[in-house]
Amino acid sequence: MGRIRSPASATSIAARGTTSRGFACEARRSMRRITPLPYAALVSEPLPLFPLNTPLVPGLVLPLHIFEPRYRGLVRDLLDMPDEDEREFGIIAVRDGRDIGRDGIDALFPIGVSAILRQAEELEDGRFEIVTTGSRRFRLLDLDDSAPLLRGEVEFLEDLPGPVDTVLTGQVSRRFHDYRAALSGQVQATVEDDEIPQDPTVLSYLVTAAMVIPPDERQHLLAAETTSERLTYASSLLSRETLLISELAAVPALDLPGAAPSLN
Numbered sequence: 001m002g003r004i005r006s007p008a009s010a011t012s013i014a015a016r017g018t019t020s021r022g023f024a025c026e027a028r029r030s031m032r033r034i035t036p037l038p039y040a041a042l043v044s045e046p047l048p049l050f051p052l053n054t055p056l057v058p059g060l061v062l063p064l065h066i067f068e069p070r071y072r073g074l075v076r077d078l079l080d081m082p083d084e085d086e087r088e089f090g091i092i093a094v095r096d097g098r099d100i101g102r103d104g105i106d107a108l109f110p111i112g113v114s115a116i117l118r119q120a121e122e123l124e125d126g127r128f129e130i131v132t133t134g135s136r137r138f139r140l141l142d143l144d145d146s147a148p149l150l151r152g153e154v155e156f157l158e159d160l161p162g163p164v165d166t167v168l169t170g171q172v173s174r175r176f177h178d179y180r181a182a183l184s185g186q187v188q189a190t191v192e193d194d195e196i197p198q199d200p201t202v203l204s205y206l207v208t209a210a211m212v213i214p215p216d217e218r219q220h221l222l223a224a225e226t227t228s229e230r231l232t233y234a235s236s237l238l239s240r241e242t243l244l245i246s247e248l249a250a251v252p253a254l255d256l257p258g259a260a261p262s263l264n
Contacts, residue, residue, distance in 0.1 A: 046144060046151035047114065048074050048089040051100060055219050056091035056113040056134045057209040059202065066128040070148040075128045078117045087117035090152060091132075092140060093215055100150070105143040111157070111223040113137050137222065162226040164200040172231050173198075175238035176207050182245040183212070204230040213237060 050071065056062055066075055078087040092112030094100065100107045115132035122128055142153040173196055197203050208221040208230065217237065224230035 047138070047154045049112075049140075049143075049150040049152045050074075050089055050091050050115070051094050051108065051150065052091055053094060054215045055093040055109065055111075055222050056115060057205050057218075057222060058113055058134045058136065059205050060134040060209050062091070062115060062132045062134065064130050064132060066130060072126055072128060074149060075117070075120055075130060079120055084118065085116060088114050088135065089117070090138060090140075090154065091115050091134070092152070093219055096215070100145065104145060105140065108140060108143070109219050109223075110140050111137060111219065112140060112152075112154075113222070114156075159201055160226045162228055164228050164231065168228065168231050168235065169198075169200045169203060172203060172207060172235045172238065175235055175242065176203075176210075179211070179238045179242045179245075182242045200231060201227045204234060207231075207234045207238065211237060211241060213241065 066072055074089060078089065081087050090112050091114070093109045094107055095109060098107035114135045114137075116135050117130060117132055119131040120128050121130070137157040137159070138154040139157060140152045140154055144151045144153075176196065197206060204221075204224075204227050208218060211218070211234075221230055221233055221237075224233060
């Protein structure tokens with residue numbers, strides 16, 4: 001039996017989601033309930049980076065299976081921190097067809113999201129099952145690839161509230177409901193209708209996480225400077241995807257649960 005290294009989380013490590021391919025872990029995403037996240041101060045040291053094939057979203061619960069030595073070491077270092085909220089590292093998506101060893105920082109999208117380690121179970125062979133939560137967005141300014149564990153100089157980004165049209169928020173909520181209805185029975189629901197949030201920023205991230213879309217489009221949503229900009233683009237994508245699903249009676253074969261992970 002493994003050892004629990006931090007307080008138990010209400011979210012199961014076995015939650016279904018996506019798997020990473022060609023990276024250092026098996027990643028399984030699970031949307032539970034997004035809550036507004038306060039902006040925090042900049043970190044004083046470079047942020048440890050964890051590249052994946054799809055971006056993380058603030059508020060998203062992300063279980064990971066850790067087996068590479070460099071990331072085992074990262075988990076142990078994070079667990080040594082007494083304050084759970086300081087157990088932070090960066091999740092950043094790799095551009096399709098790019099290789100970090102060959103292309104360096106150009107292989108990575110410029111906007112990532114930090115993850116907070118909430119739970120870790122160390123297995124007998126030294127691997128970890130961990131649960132993280134997406135926290136705050138950052139812009140990658142520089143990449144240090146001199147060691148096996150990548151580190152980045154980052155600038156944390158505060159969500160600019162700006163004026164958000166209540167009509168736009170209502171439109172996105174309705175279109176998200178229609179989109180989920182079109183998907184009914186084809187993919188596992190990530191959130192129930194009565195859990196759709198009214199807060200515009202939280203709604204924008206929920207839709208960003210829940211849509212079955214290519215990583216570059218999810219990244220575009222994530223990088224939006226304001227909630228209004230994200231909701232506007234999300235509304236367009238929801239309309240397009242709902243129409244395509246209705247006409248083709250099929251969903252895109254993108255980022256769906258159950259894909260087999262690639263061993264490193």
